[in-house]
Amino acid sequence: MNSKVPDIMKKVTNIHFIGIGGVNMYALAIACKKEGYQVTGSDISEGTFTKRLVNMGIDVKIGHAPENLGNAEAVVYTAAISPDNPEIKAALEKKIHLIYRADLLGYLMSRYGIRVGISGSHGKSTTTSMLSHILIKSGIDPTVMSGAETDEMSGSFRIGEGDVFVYEACEYKNSFLHTNPTVSVILNIDYDHADYFESIEELTKSFDEFSKLPYVNNVKNPLVILNVDDERLLDMSKELPFSVTFGVYNRDADYVAANFKEKDGFYTFDIHKNGLNEGTLELTVPGKHNMYNALAAYAAADACGVGTEEAIDALSDFEGTKRRFEYVGSYSGANVYIDYAHHPSEIEAVIKTAKTMTKKRVIVIFEPHTYSRTKALYNDFVRVLSEADSVILTDIYPARETDTLGMSSEKMSMDIKGAFYAPVYDSAVSFARSGSEKGDIILVLGAGTINKVGKMIVEQ
Secondary structure (H helix, E strand, O other), rough: OOOOOOHHHHHHEEEEEEEEOOHHHHHHHHHHHHHHOOOEEOOOOOHHHHHHHHOOEEEEEOOHHHHHHHHOOOOEEOOOOOOOOHHHHHHHHHOOOOEHHHHHHHHHOOOOOOOEEEEEEOOOOHHHHHHHHHHOOOOOOOOEEEEEEEEOEOOOOOOOOOOOEEEEEHHHHHHHHHHHOOEEEEEOOOOOOOOOOOOOOHHHHHHHHHHHHHHHOOOOOOOOOOOOOHHHHHHHOOOOOEEEEEEEEOOOEEEEEEEEEEEOOOEEEEEEOOOOEEEEEEEOOOOOHHHHHHHHHHHHHHHHOOOHHHHHHHOOOOOOOOOOOEEEEEEEEEEEEEEEOEEEEHHHHHHHHHHHHOOOOOEEOOOOHHHHHHHHHHHHHHHHHOOEEEEEEOOOOOOOOOOOOOOOOOHHHOOOOEEEEEEEEHHHHHHHHOOOOOOOOEEOOOOOOOOOHHHHHHHH
């Protein structure tokens, strides 16, 4: 965390958020409002979060312009905001304090005794939500900042009265290195964010630094929780002063999912801690990957003082998060799910899960996310999407990028046998409806606005 942030936050009363409609900025903006700050913000387009903020009385401007700063004494920005953003330029010209989002997060969490950062290339949001559910149900009353919404929290965050702060720790542009966890959790490491990390080695180095934060920050009771089925994390665990490990196949791990069984995509397993059976967990969210997420949440809950029976009981009725294999309805007997999956490993896991849930066809509608990711992982995207029975590709969601790499969904569709290219969402809906039958599963995948398509399909 930037050492100047505490002094800045003590001096200012008016804070402006650039990109306030993002899930993390949205949560931080509300947290600051509840702390008594006057909050304003801007975003490139109107969305669900911007509308909610307006309804809360927060002034949100659509589009970025210097005049949006108003009376701001501090401006909060994210890694996605470029240096030539007009509001960043105006803040610099007016000598207004600039605060990086992760530094603000680090400041807000600093007053909590236990701070659990959930990191990893995949599964962060689900694991954050699982741990939060355990803590809420056990009466610990945590403060939570997640990257996904749950019905339980009525959003992606909550302000609690307890001494535990749980947050999703994002690796993009090393954001999580600005936070100060007492407990670092790392679920897995997989190459991503090709617009920032040049190699898997560079990305691994970043996670290695995150694993050491509880120790270098001299916090009380530092702890690192690692998935040692991941070879990179197994190597990392050997270099740390002390770590707690979990795994499904590595029987030497501290927490192991033993004797697991699968039925229609859902897993049941015994949780072994240090070789002793703690109890049996029957997950109500599908997919083998959720065994790992549940183990990590269980180990973190243990570190927070939650009892064995309480943790297993809570995990057994965890209902999932928004846009994580979320059922949205059916069309002519085909079940439709939306999922945030936008990396080949995530897509592969979702397709495999769907195939265990039906004997009929799995139809995938996918919106690639960013040109750089599409280019860097192109062959992997083609490989995993080819595992579906039918594929529909919509245009690449650019997010923070412009097309300088010559990537397109139309090109990808030519490399996937039988794939369709849908230039607009309406055509994706038509393809899916005309090609589906009773018993099929339609997966709508991507981190952009593609989730709208799932709801469009089921609307009669």
